[in-house]
Amino acid sequence: MRISTQSFYAQSQSAMGSQQQKLFRVQQQLAAGTKFLTPADDPVAAARALGVSQSMAESAQYTSSRSRAMLSLSQEETALKSATSIMQNMKTLAVQAGNGTLSDADRASLATTLQSNLDQLVNVANADDGNGQFLFAGFKSANPPFVKDAGGIQYMGDQGQRLMQIDVSRQMSTTDDGRSVFQSVQGGAGYVASAGAGNTGSGVFGSVGLTDATAANYGKDFSISFSGGNYTVSTKDTPPVVAATGPYVADAPISFGGLQIKMSGAPADGDTFDVSTARNAGTDVFAAIGEMIAVLKKPLAGGGDAAHAELLNALSTFNVKITNAHDNVLTVISSVGSRMNELDALDTGASARFLVDKAHLSEIEDLDPAAAISEYLQRETSLKATQQTFARLHSIALFNYL
Known part of the structure; x- marks a missing residue:
C-alpha cells in the first residue's frame, strides 16, 4: 500500500499538532496549578468545586457580618460600663446626702454633682458608633434617642431591634433600645x-x-x-x-x-x-435622678422634722430606683457579653469549616506537581521524537542511494 506524500505530511502534522496541544495543556495546568482549566475538562469536578467555593464565600460573608456585629456590641458594652460607673457614683452621692450633719449648702453642692452625673449619663445614652448611628435609638438611629425638654428627659427612639445575619440560620440583635436599657427594670425587681x-x-x-x-x-x-x-x-x-x-x-x-x-x-x-x-413605681432612671436633684436643692432650714422626713424618704426611694436601674443595665451587659461569646463560638466553628472546605477544594482542583511535571517531560520527549522521525523520513529519497 502506498501513502502519498500529501497524506504523509498531513498525518505527520496532525500528530505533531496533537502532541503540541497536549504538551501546551500540561504547561497551562502547571502554570495555573489546577487539574482542569475549563469546566468542560471535568464537568463533575467543576460543579463540586463551584459548590465548595460558594460555601467558602458565604462563610467569609458571615465572618464579615460577625466582625461588624462584634464591633457594634463592643461599643455598646463600653457605653453600658460607663453608665454603670456613673450610677454607682450616684448611689454613693445618695448615701452622702443622708448624712445628718450636712448643711443646705452641702446638699446643694451634692445636687450640682448629681446634675453633672445626670448629664454624663444622658451623653452615654446618646452614644453613637462613630458613623452617626446612635446605639440606643432602635430603628431611629439617625437622631439622638434622649432629648431634654421642659418635661425632663424624653425618649425619642423606638424599640426596634437592628438584626444582623451572622450565620445560615441565626440573626442577632447588635444593639439594645434606650427604653429597655434606661427606662426599664427587671421582672424580679422588688x-x-x-x-x-x-x-x-x-x-x-x-x-x-x-x-x-x-x-x-x-x-x-x-x-x-x-x-x-x-x-x-x-x-x-x-x-x-x-x-x-x-x-x-x-x-x-x-x-x-x-x-x-x-x-x-x-x-x-x-x-x-x-x-x-418596681414597674408601676416609675422605671425612668432620668426622672428619678431629676426628682432627687430637686429634693437636694430644697433647703431643710426651718422645715422641722417634716422636711427632714421628706429628705430621708426621697433618698430611700431614690436608692431603690437607682439600684433597680443599675441592676437592669448590668443585665443588659450580661446579655451583650453572651452575644459576644456566641459570636466567638461561631467564628471558631466557621474557621474549622473553612479549613475543611479549603482542603476539600484543594483535593478537587489542585494539581499534583510531581505527576504533572512527569507528564510534561514525557509529552515533551514524545513530541521531540515525533519531530525527529518526521525530519528523517522527510529526507529519505531514492537519489540518496544511487
Missing part, C-alpha cells in the same frame, strides 16, 4: 416605697420586705394612709380593697399582701405612702 407629695408629718418608711409571695394581694400596688393614730392599707384597684388596718406603732412592722414595712416618726393625719411594684 417593691418601691415612696412618700406622698403632700405629707406634713415626720413619718419615715424603711425597706419593704417579702414575707409571703403566695398571699392573696401579692403583686398589687398599695397605699398606706394615716388617720387618728391608725393606718389603713388599701390596694390601688378600682374599687380599692382594704388589705390591712390597725393602730400605728412606731418601728413596729406593718404587714399586708405578703409584704412588710416598718415606719418610724409621727405621720400626720392625711399622710400617705405608696408601696408599688
